Amino acid sequence: MTWPESLRVAQVRVARPTDRLDEVVRFYVEGLGLRELYRFENHAGYDGVMLGLPGTDYHLEFTTHIDGSPGTAPSAENLLVLYFETDTQMFDAAQRLGEFGVEPVPAENPYWAANGGLAFPDPDGWIVMLMPRPVF
Known part of the structure; x- marks a missing residue:
């Protein structure tokens, strides 16, 4: 299946902030089994990690900011x-x-x-x- 002509998306990434970047990355990599695809540091005060499966175009991105990045879930349905x-x-x-x-x-x-x-x-x-x- 391909994306519709009216929405020719090349990649999908779901991103969210966290103040527990190292713990979150360990959970998704060591616990769940995803792979770390890319990491960046000090980009306008942000550090981040992209996780996913090599060769796929669907990723999770977790970021943290030097001034704080609360990332708690707003509800149990997220x-x-x-x-x-x-x-x-x-x-x-x-x-x-x-x-x-x-x-x-x-x-x-x-x-x-x-x-x-x-x-x-x-x-x-x-x-x-x-x-x-x-x-x-």
């Missing part, structure tokens, strides 16, 4: 949802997070648990929802 191809792949990621010391938490919306999802908070309280299969 989610990063990762859909796996199989239950086994999802449980492998959940086990890694458990070995990293992160325990699942109840999801705010019952839809996720009813469909096999597992919710894990990152160091800022943002929820990473692991789902055992794609929706479509």
